[in-house]
Amino acid sequence: MSTQGGGDQELSDFGYTNQLKRTLGSFHTFAAGISYISVLTGVFQLSYLGLGQGGPAYWWSWPMVFVGQLMVALTFAELAAHYPVAGSVYNWAKKLSNNHLAWLAGWMMLLASIVSISATALAYQRTLPQIWKGFQVIGDGTGTSDAANGVLLASLLIVFTMLVNAFGVKLMARINSAGVFIELVFAVLLVIFFAAHFVRGPGVVTETLNTGANHTGGYLSAFLIAAIASSYVMYGFDTAASLGEESKDPHRNAPKAILRALVASALLGGLIILFALMAVSDVNAPQLATDGLQFVLTDALGGTIGRVFLIVVGIAITVCVLAVHTAAIRIAFAMARDNALPGGSKLAKVNKKTGTPVLPAVVIGVIAIVLLLVNINSSQIFSAVTSLAIILIYIAYLMVTVPMLIKRLRGQWPPKGAPEGRFSLGKWGLPVNIVAVLWGGFWTVNLAWPRAEIYNATPPFHWYLKWSSVLFVAVFAAGGFAYYWFVQRHKVGVLADHAAKSAAEEPPAEIREESA
Numbered sequence: 105m106s107t108q109g110g111g112d113q114e115l116s117d118f119g120y121t122n123q124l125k126r127t128l129g130s131f132h133t134f135a136a137g138i139s140y141i142s143v144l145t146g147v148f149q150l151s152y153l154g155l156g157q158g159g160p161a162y163w164w165s166w167p168m169v170f171v172g173q174l175m176v177a178l179t180f181a182e183l184a185a186h187y188p189v190a191g192s193v194y195n196w197a198k199k200l201s202n203n204h205l206a207w208l209a210g211w212m213m214l215l216a217s218i219v220s221i222s223a224t225a226l227a228y229q230r231t232l233p234q235i236w237k238g239f240q241v242i243g244d245g246t247g248t249s250d251a252a253n254g255v256l257l258a259s260l261l262i263v264f265t266m267l268v269n270a271f272g273v274k275l276m277a278r279i280n281s282a283g284v285f286i287e288l289v290f291a292v293l294l295v296i297f298f299a300a301h302f303v304r305g306p307g308v309v310t311e312t313l314n315t316g317a318n319h320t321g322g323y324l325s326a327f328l329i330a331a332i333a334s335s336y337v338m339y340g341f342d343t344a345a346s347l348g349e350e351s352k353d354p355h356r357n358a359p360k361a362i363l364r365a366l367v368a369s370a371l372l373g374g375l376i377i378l379f380a381l382m383a384v385s386d387v388n389a390p391q392l393a394t395d396g397l398q399f400v401l402t403d404a405l406g407g408t409i410g411r412v413f414l415i416v417v418g419i420a421i422t423v424c425v426l427a428v429h430t431a432a433i434r435i436a437f438a439m440a441r442d443n444a445l446p447g448g449s450k451l452a453k454v455n456k457k458t459g460t461p462v463l464p465a466v467v468i469g470v471i472a473i474v475l476l477l478v479n480i481n482s483s484q485i486f487s488a489v490t491s492l493a494i495i496l497i498y499i500a501y502l503m504v505t506v507p508m509l510i511k512r513l514r515g516q517w518p519p520k521g522a523p524e525g526r527f528s529l530g531k532w533g534l535p536v537n538i539v540a541v542l543w544g545g546f547w548t549v550n551l552a553w554p555r556a557e558i559y560n561a562t563p564p565f566h567w568y569l570k571w572s573s574v575l576f577v578a579v580f581a582a583g584g585f586a587y588y589w590f591v592q593r594h595k596v597g598v599l600a601d602h603a604a605k606s607a608a609e610e611p612p613a614e615i616r617e618e619s620a
Contacts, residue, residue, distance in 0.1 A: 115349065116604040118189060118198075120441065123454045123602060124273070128351040132277045133358060135284040137344035137365030140431060142224075142424035143373040144287055144417050146337030148397050149227035150490065151377070156393030157557060158330025159313035160381045161323075163374075165331030170370040172543035173338040177366045178529055178536050179505055180342050181359035185526040186519060188348025188358045191438020193500050200517075201507035203596065204589075209503035210439045211584045216496030217432035220340075221472040223490040224428055225261045227421045229254030234398055235414045255476045261422060262476075265429040266469030272458035273350050276430055283423030290416040291372045297413075298379035301404045308381045313388065328550050329557050335547060336490055337373055339497050341366045343431040359527035380404070429468065436464040441602040443595050444588070452599055488559050488569075492576055495551045499577070502544040509537045552577065 115122050128136075154162040180192075189195045194210030229250055232239035242253040268276050315330075316323030344361035348354035380397050381387060383404040391399040398417075402410035440451035440461075455462045479489065511517035512534050529536055552573045560569035568575060 115189060118187075118195060119598045119604055120189075120602055121604045122349050124190070124349045124459060126350055126352055128273070128277055128347060130353075130357045130361070132281055133344045133347055133351050133354070133361040134364055135277070135281045136347050136427055136430065137341045137361045138369060139280050139284045139287075139420075139423045139427040140340030140343040141338060141365055141369040142287070142420050142427070143337060143369040143376070144291060144420035145224060145227055145424040147373050147376055148417050149224070149230060149421075150333035150336050151396030151398075152230070152392070152394055153396075154330045154333030155396060156330075157315060158323075158327050159315045160308045160311045160387055162327065162330035162333065163309040163377050163381065165327065165334040166370070166374045166377060169331065169334040169338055169547075170366075170374070172539075172547065173341075174366060174370075175536050175540035175543055176501055176505060177341050177362050179508055179533075179540050180345065181362045181527050182518065182529055182533070183504070183508070184342075184345035184348065184358035184362055185355055185528070186522060188345050188351065188354030189438070190346055190349045190434040191436075192342045192346040192348070192434075193504055194435055194438050196504050197507065200504065200511055204593070205503055205507065207439070207444055207588050207593070207596075208581070208585055209500050210435060210444070211588070212496050212503065212581065213500035214432060214435045214439065215580055215584075216493055216500055217428055217435060218468055218472050219475065219489060219493040219496060220428045221262060221265075221425055221432065221468070222258065222475045223493045224421065224425050225258030225472070225476075226254050226489065227424075228257040228261055228418070230395065230398060231414055231417050231421065232257060234395075234402070235411055235418065252480050255480045258476055259473045261425055262429070262469050262472050264422070265426045266465050268426060269429055269433055269460065269465040270458070270462045272455075272460050273347075273430075274459075276426060280423050280426055280430075283419050283426075286416060287420045287423070288368070288372075290413060291376065294413055295372070295375045295379055297405055297409065298376070298383040298400075301383040302379075303385060304382055304387075306378060306382060308387060309378065311387060328553075329555060332491060332494070332551060332558065335498075335551065336494055338366060338370060339494065339501075340428065340431065343427060346431050346434045355526055429465070429472075432468045433461060433464045436468060437461045440464070441599050443597055443599055444592060446592070448595075449599055449601075452602060488572060491551055491558050492573060495548060495573055495577060498544055498548045498551060499581075502541065502548065505537060505540045505544055509534075509541050512537055 154165070158165070183196045184192070187196060187199060191210060193213045194206055197209035198206035233253070239257065240253055241256055243250065268279060312323050312326070316326040319325035341362045344365065345354075345358045348358050351357055377397070380400040384392070384400045385403055389399065389403070398414065401413050405413065436445065436451055439445045440448040443449070445451055451461065451464050451467070453461060453463065475489070508517060517533070518528060554571045554574060556565070556570050559572045560566065
């Protein structure tokens with residue numbers, strides 16, 4: 105049993121004893137957050153959508169999304185300073201609300217993370233075949249077989265991240281930190297290289313290329329669709345807190361890691377998109393709407409240098425999927441040790457040799473691959489699966505920011521008697537929290553809006569494909585909660601192997617499920 109320090113006192117308050125190993129330093133936690141965000145992965149994966157739907161002016165969605173997500177990150181930083189525990193969103197919702205909402209938040213976050221693994225791994229298809237044609241195993245790369253080949257490449261990547269996570273957090277952290285270091289260095293170099301190849305000024309971001317002509321709402325409608333590309337990048341910063349039980353001095357490191365990861369990613373990503381648009385030879389090039397910024401790499405920088413940066417993008421995608429997989433495991437583990445998932449005792453078992461829960465790594469990886477295989481022949485898989493992942497994340501975040509706002513309005517946050525010196529928003533807490541909730545609500549609606557451009561862009565056209573986001577979220581939310589309510593909630597309680605000594609006989613009120 106760990107000593108009551110470095111965050112373990114809070115674990116006792118939750119009714120837990122720490123079975124994970126505290127081996128991660130400040131850079132490791134920062135790297136976990138920034139690799140989940142992974143600016144190179146997100147920017148390059150969906151830039152084709154932003155440019156194709158909104159033209160160069162879609163760039164303005166980047167600072168807009170950053171400001172909105174910064175409000176969420178600030179509230180999360182406060183929570184991380186008080187509760188740096190595994191399964192951050194799940195356990196935060198438990199402290200701020202009740203077991204029922206916490207379960208739903210954890211369920212949505214777990215589902216979102218699994219879908220994010222699948223969606224992010226698909227980014228390989230837009231990158232690897234441009235590095236070497238041999239990566240186009242299925243088809244000839246003309247687009248007709250991209251979905252199937254993308255599923256193959258993504259599945260291989262998920263198997264890799266599954267094995268790394270199964271071998272332990274130290275190996276994961278080393279690979280992740282090395283990948284993040286490479287990504288950050290080359291992201292800066294990419295900005296410099298683009299700057300050396302400018303052919304126009306920053307005024308390019310005022311050009312819409314008449315993309316709003318076919319929308320009843322004009323360019324605003326086009327812009328809101330294009331902005332999905334930006335919203336896909338800036339989330340997952342809570343991963344730094346979710347690794348709190350494996351981090352040294354998490355009260356101090358987790359809040360800093362959350363904010364630094366978001367700010368660094370926003371700054372680098374914004375400059376990369378802007379400078380790429382200033383460096384590309386022709387902003388009207390059709391390849392921008394099909395290949396995105398990958399086209400700019402070879403167009404502006406030449407084949408050799410462009411491929412070097414594409415290799416780095418491939419590395420970024422790899423560590424991003426690794427980080428998302430890691431975060432998903434922590435959520436599953438956190439819920440399992442409360443016996444809030446089927447087979448909780450098995451899912452919560454920590455391998456003594458590796459110091460990590462192995463079974464969740466395998467189960468999550470298998471489900472992510474199955475999700476891809478179900479859609480193997482769908483040419484719409486890229487935008488649809490990606491959008492579903494973002495929707496679920498935003499909903500899960502709302503299940504934290506909304507009850508936190510209610511606590512503030514009741515004068516119950518920050519918690520009384522909390523140690524001084526921890527990150528706090530002070531008098532800015534209420535307005536920041538309000539904006540975080542309004543932003544989350546607005547953007548959830550925008551993401552889930554039944555647009556053909558996202559959910560049914562190509563034939564065959566079916567109403568259920570267009571409404572797939574709403575149907576998917578409703579079915580999994582309602583179905584999952586129904587299972588919890590009628591079956592699992594009667595079994596919820598901290599497993600004996602994970603209970604703090606003071607809670608071994610009887611789980612505390614926050615954890616113990618109320619009797620039916």
